[in-house]
Amino acid sequence: MLKLGIIGTNWITQQFIDAANESGEWQLTTVYSRRLDRADEFAEHNGATETFDDLEQFFSQGSFDAVYIASPNSLHFSQAKMAIEHGKHVIVEKPAVANQAEFEQLDELLAAHPAVLCFEAARQVHEVNFKRIQAKLQQMDRIQGATLTYMKYSSRYDAVLAGQEPNIFSLKFAGGALQDLGVYVAYDAVAWFGMPDDVAYYPSLAPTKVDNKGIAILQYPSFNVTLNMGKSSNSYLPSEIYGLKDTIVMDNAAELAKVTYYDVDGHAQNIGVAPDKNPMLAEARDFAAVINDPAGHAADYQAWRQLSRNVNKLLFNLRQSAHLYFSDDERDTPAE
Structure with a gap:
């Protein structure tokens, strides 16, 4: 049984936890929220035993194998980065990151931590x-x-x-x-x-x-x-x-x-x-299968990762074409 930590206590997090429970592959153990009372309430409702309102403590002290990240889009990159650095597998809600530069930095970090897997939760x-x-x-x-x-x-x-x-x-x-x-x-x-x-x-x-x-x-x-x-x-x-x-x-x-x-x-x-x-049931099963047997599912994982990379590139280029910029974007440089 894989141990799951979560960032975010909204409806989509609850839906993923329900799917994880139904899959029979996951056990929710650890909850992070900026408000400890909210983390405690969510944990009690879902049977988790650990709660944190400090991200560094969540990653360094939490007893979980993988983290599901469902925070605002702009926080996905920094939180996924922390997870990888602490040796935790990452399941990050779409969009995984805001731009190509962030995606490339995560790729570099994953290369330095080859035992860690990172999934974008594109359920369909x-x-x-x-x-x-x-x-x-x-x-x-x-x-x-x-x-x-x-x-x-x-x-x-x-x-x-x-x-x-x-x-x-x-x-x-x-x-x-x-x-x-x-x-x-x-x-x-x-x-x-x-x-x-x-x-x-x-x-x-x-x-x-x-x-x-x-x-x-x-x-x-x-x-x-x-x-x-x-x-x-x-x-x-x-x-x-x-x-x-x-x-x-x-x-x-x-x-x-x-x-x-x-x-x-x-x-x-x-x-x-x-x-x-x-x-979200199908993705909960698929992610668990890859984490439990990474060698046996290496082709699937690499295909999903490349697809995620290409979708991120497409979204970035679409925004660039419309001159829609976020604070961390490099402007007017569509990804090749």
């Missing part, structure tokens, strides 16, 4: 329906593009409209639609079609100067992919991948609850399965 990559789409694409004669949409109204946007600046809508905390829901459709595009030749992002800006919604165009040698993302409105549009006469239709490009293939004659075939009730 590990789900059955994501892989079934990937397999169906290999059978299609020709791909002519895709339109991938993920828009969900954020309750935090009410605060923005009231004149506040919550973390997820703050440049200081590396927020915005692209860095949140956009990560899902970016993962779809890179995993299914590879890295594009050129990109452009056309955002709408919130009063806090982050992108509250936007459209990205990814140019490939023979087709384009359009990404629609947003946190200030809801979209109920399906997502589609276009073949020559056949099409893959998804109810949602991130949740992938229903996947339908329309053949050249327009006949519909359900190629998906009913998703897990907890969408």
Whole structure:
């Protein structure tokens, strides 16, 4: 049983803990929060025995094998860095880091600590329906593009409209639609079609100067992919991948609850399965499998790591194209 520490006591942390428990591979032992009373409350609810409100003590004294990081985006890099330096495996919520420079620094640190593994929690990559789409694409004669949409109204946007600046809508905390829901459709595009030749992002800006919604165009040698993302409105549009006469239709490009293939004659075939009730279950199992047997799953780990690297590069280049900068960015230097 792997021992788990967590940073963050929000709903997504609870969802991951529930998935970890359901997988039968993890035991939550250690909780960090800036408020010790909140850490104590969360620990008691989930059966953890250690709580900390000091990060250095959390990493140096906590009895856990891996840490799940679900803090504001801008803190992911520094907290992942501390974890690696203390010999703890890292599971960091998407986006793993804010830019390419941070990703490269983590790569260097991981090279110096070869026993430590670092995962980006991009949950849909590990789900059955994501892989079934990937397999169906290999059978299609020709791909002519895709339109991938993920828009969900954020309750935090009410605060923005009231004149506040919550973390997820703050440049200081590396927020915005692209860095949140956009990560899902970016993962779809890179995993299914590879890295594009050129990109452009056309955002709408919130009063806090982050992108509250936007459209990205990814140019490939023979087709384009359009990404629609947003946190200030809801979209109920399906997502589609276009073949020559056949099409893959998804109810949602991130949740992938229903996947339908329309053949050249327009006949519909359900190629998906009913998703897990907890969408983080597949990744919780996969991460545990790699940590328990790193040699046996080395190819999977390296593939996920390269995919994470490419998605980070894509997000950075999209922001650069729209002149959206965070405090730690190197400006006007799209990643090669």
